[in-house]
Amino acid sequence: MKEELQLKIIERFPQFYKPNLYGCNQKRFYFECMDGFFDLIWKTSEDIENALKKYPVIYLESFSIVQVKTKFRELRVYWGFDKETAGVLDTNTSSLIYSNLVEITNRAGTLSRSLCEVCGRNIPAEHIDMTNNWILKCPDCAKKEQDEKQSSEI
Secondary structure (H helix, E strand, O other): OOHHHHHHHHHHOOOOOOOOOOOOOOOOOOEEOOHHHHHHHHHHHHHHHHHHOOOOHHHHHHEEEEEEEEEOOEEEEEEEEOHHHHOOOOHHHHHHHHHHHHHHHHHHHHHHOOEOOOOOOEOOHHHOEOOOOOOOEOHHHHHHHHHHHHHHHO
């Protein structure tokens, strides 16, 4: 995803998108998908924020999104609560929140299967180009890529 789009999401939802230090010195969160999923990630972030605001603030403060990427041709949003806080959270409330967050992130994955990952256009699944087996593309974006590839070979 383009740098400026990533920064828009991070600036709007800084409490969710923090650097992940998995053995690398990452200075900020990175999205592992293309620009076409920007609106869906934004909406999903809003839905998560609204869901968490219904509960004590400790849930919102201890929550973070660990990774956002395309995997198996759909958007995946991985998240969790920090370990220090997780141990003191109410079990019943945590179960409700967990169910709600799973529903929100699963819905994002389902919706992404009918989006062009390049331009974000919503198209029927049978019209999505999967020639490279990884990036979901609408026919227009697939044709544009093919035309660019052919012109660069000349």
